[in-house]
Amino acid sequence: MSNYYDQIEIEDMTYDPVTQLFTYPCPCGDKFQVFIDDLKDGEDVAVCPSCSLMIQVIFDEEDLDEYYEK
Amino acid sequence: MTYRIYACGSNGKNQLGTSDSKDLDTLQLVFESIHSPVEDIIAGGNHTLILLQNGEVYSTGDNSYGQCFQSPDLLSTGLKRVPNVDGKSWIMGCAGYEFSVLIDCDYQIYSSGLGLKGELGIDHNLTRSPVMSKVNWDSQGRKIVDIKACLDHTIMLLDDGSVYGWGNSRNGKLGDTKEKILWVPTKLQLSQSVKKIQASRDFTVLQFTNNEIMLIGKDRYLIQSQLINIKTSDIKDFKAMWSSLHILTCSHQIISIGNNSHSQLLEIPSKIDIQQFEAGSEHGLLLTKQGTVLSWGWGEHGNCGTKKKDSDSFDYLNVLFDNTERENVALLRGGCATSWMVTSDVD
Ligand SMILES: [Zn+2]
Numbered sequence: 001m002s003n004y005y006d007q008i009e010i011e012d013m014t015y016d017p018v019t020q021l022f023t024y025p026c027p028c029g030d031k032f033q034v035f036i037d038d039l040k041d042g043e044d045v046a047v048c049p050s051c052s053l054m055i056q057v058i059f060d061e062e063d064l065d066e067y068y069e070k
Numbered sequence: 071m072t073y074r075i076y077a078c079g080s081n082g083k084n085q086l087g088t089s090d091s092k093d094l095d096t097l098q099l100v101f102e103s104i105h106s107p108v109e110d111i112i113a114g115g116n117h118t119l120i121l122l123q124n125g126e127v128y129s130t131g132d133n134s135y136g137q138c139f140q141s142p143d144l145l146s147t148g149l150k151r152v153p154n155v156d157g158k159s160w161i162m163g164c165a166g167y168e169f170s171v172l173i174d175c176d177y178q179i180y181s182s183g184l185g186l187k188g189e190l191g192i193d194h195n196l197t198r199s200p201v202m203s204k205v206n207w208d209s210q211g212r213k214i215v216d217i218k219a220c221l222d223h224t225i226m227l228l229d230d231g232s233v234y235g236w237g238n239s240r241n242g243k244l245g246d247t248k249e250k251i252l253w254v255p256t257k258l259q260l261s262q263s264v265k266k267i268q269a270s271r272d273f274t275v276l277q278f279t280n281n282e283i284m285l286i287g288k289d290r291y292l293i294q295s296q297l298i299n300i301k302t303s304d305i306k307d308f309k310a311m312w313s314s315l316h317i318l319t320c321s322h323q324i325i326s327i328g329n330n331s332h333s334q335l336l337e338i339p340s341k342i343d344i345q346q347f348e349a350g351s352e353h354g355l356l357l358t359k360q361g362t363v364l365s366w367g368w369g370e371h372g373n374c375g376t377k378k379k380d381s382d383s384f385d386y387l388n389v390l391f392d393n394t395e396r397e398n399v400a401l402l403r404g405g406c407a408t409s410w411m412v413t414s415d416v417d
Contacts, residue, residue, distance in 0.1 A: 005329075005352075007290075012240075027350075027352040029082065030082070030116075050080075051370050
């Protein structure tokens with residue numbers, strides 16, 4: 001937990017079906033991002049391309065199905 | 071009299087208004103106002119508005135969605151004047167992640183930018199406004215006292231103690247509503263009159279006229295339950311970072327509650343006489359009685375000044391500006407990993 005800046009629930013993130021990315025605003029001004037397929041593979045960390053902060057995404061695997069349908 | 075604005079921190083979209091887009095870890099002069107004091111510095115995700123007391127507004131930074139109120143073909147800008155509508159002075163404003171709101175002296179509200187969750191407040195299902203557009207709201211003769219925004223919601227305090235809000239209303243940060251989005255200004259259902267407001271990422275903080283503080287919205291860090299330890303008569307001021315709340319007491323102490331992942335809750339020694347304090351997205355700034363500006367918290371982009379240790383977490387008070395004989399610090403503001411200071415000449 002101490003490695004993460006914060007824990008964010010998946011329904012608070014934004015999903016873009018085109019890029020297949022879940023994103024969430026980072027306090028640096030950029031966005032944390034993680035691919036839906038990475039979450040499916042068991043990854044739960046979203047990273048920001050502009051800084052070192054990371055968030056842990058809180059979700060159940062079955063939560064992902066509704067996003068795959070989009 | 072000359073008023074000077076200095077800035078440091080995250081600058082990838084030119085949000086500091088410098089000639090290039092490099093991050094800065096020392097305060098740099100970015101704006102001078104000879105004719106008017108600075109009323110406010112309003113920081114969005116990657117853009118900034120400067121409001122002068124004479125009613126002029128200047129903007130800089132990411133304008134991809136028109137959030138700087140500049141021509142939509144300018145993707146990113148240095149400091150440029152925002153036009154006044156019908157010659158009316160701007161008196162206040164706020165900004166969220168990718169949108170901005172300005173209010174004129176007749177309490178007409180204007181917004182621009184991108185707001186997928188109703189952040190623009192202009193109309194139902196209206197998510198983009200690359201140019202300044204009027205928010206359809208009838209003040210019914212009441213005055214707007216304050217307006218605050220964080221990421222994706224805006225709240226507005228009126229002189230009758232009522233609060234209106236719009237934007238993302240999930241998890242109750244705009245009061246009890248079944249709607250996930252409030253597309254236009256909507257009155258919050260509150261049991262008491264409000265005198266002060268603050269907006270944070272997941273929540274809104276209200277202070278009622280009896281001085282009691284209430285947090286509405288998602289309270290992941292159980293802040294509300296820890297507020298009971300603070301005497302309401304002892305509360306002088308309060309500010310919110312994105313995941314913590316900071317209360318200045320009448321005895322000049324800061325009580326901090328919430329996320330401490332990057333030393334956001336640093337204990338401020340009681341010997342420091344705090345004159346003013348400010349919260350950025352995840353860092354804090356304070357002005358001492360001696361005129362020194364100190365910073366703490368998450369400072370990866372230079373927003374807390376030059377590092378004294380090999381860490382982006384400032385678990386110590388860092389000197390961002392040392393008192394000089396020449397300038398007085400008038401105002402501090404914190405944005406998304408940005409820090410702002412306004413000075414005036416010593417007479
Ligand atoms: Zn970041």
